[in-house]
Amino acid sequence: MRIRKYGDPVLETNCAPVAEFGTEELKRLVDDMFETMYAHKGVGLAAPQVGLAQRLTVIDPSAGENPDAKLVLINPEILEKRGKQVGEEGCLSIPGFREDVARAMHVRVRAQNVDGEFFETEGEELLARAVQHELDHLNGILFLSHLSPLKRDLIRRKIRKLQKAGEWE
Numbered sequence: 001m002r003i004r005k006y007g008d009p010v011l012e013t014n015c016a017p018v019a020e021f022g023t024e025e026l027k028r029l030v031d032d033m034f035e036t037m038y039a040h041k042g043v044g045l046a047a048p049q050v051g052l053a054q055r056l057t058v059i060d061p062s063a064g065e066n067p068d069a070k071l072v073l074i075n076p077e078i079l080e081k082r083g084k085q086v087g088e089e090g091c092l093s094i095p096g097f098r099e100d101v102a103r104a105m106h107v108r109v110r111a112q113n114v115d116g117e118f119f120e121t122e123g124e125e126l127l128a129r130a131v132q133h134e135l136d137h138l139n140g141i142l143f144l145s146h147l148s149p150l151k152r153d154l155i156r157r158k159i160r161k162l163q164k165a166g167e168w169e
């Protein structure tokens, strides 16, 4: 699947809930998203990043090393956030730019799986960071929003140059 880059309006869309569960299409979409994420060495990928404005994300903090680490969150909601961590963050939709972002250290989430069953899960450190980053995507928010206006404008200007040079598609 083609990854949409910063500037594509789908990345700044408030995504719609997934309504149909257990279908072959949904299962194939999840598989394709994992494959796309691993191909780009990411630890999380949200549906809008592949052009679909739906509340669905795949996460794997082990980057494919541990099959048990695979997480599919559909229509997710954060129930609780605790603590704080500051660490470098990037996004497959904003390649080449990484910046420190402050996030909660620990999150508890409620979501649905591909069959529509509700479940709760918790995570900390990288998993918590990935969950918060990916859930932001579902609300049309990119990690740039968490930076200082100065840093954000600097990155935007650099991206605009890349766009003009035809090096951003």
Ligand code: NI
Binding pocket: 090, 091, 092, 093, 133, 137
């Ligand atoms: Ni991202």
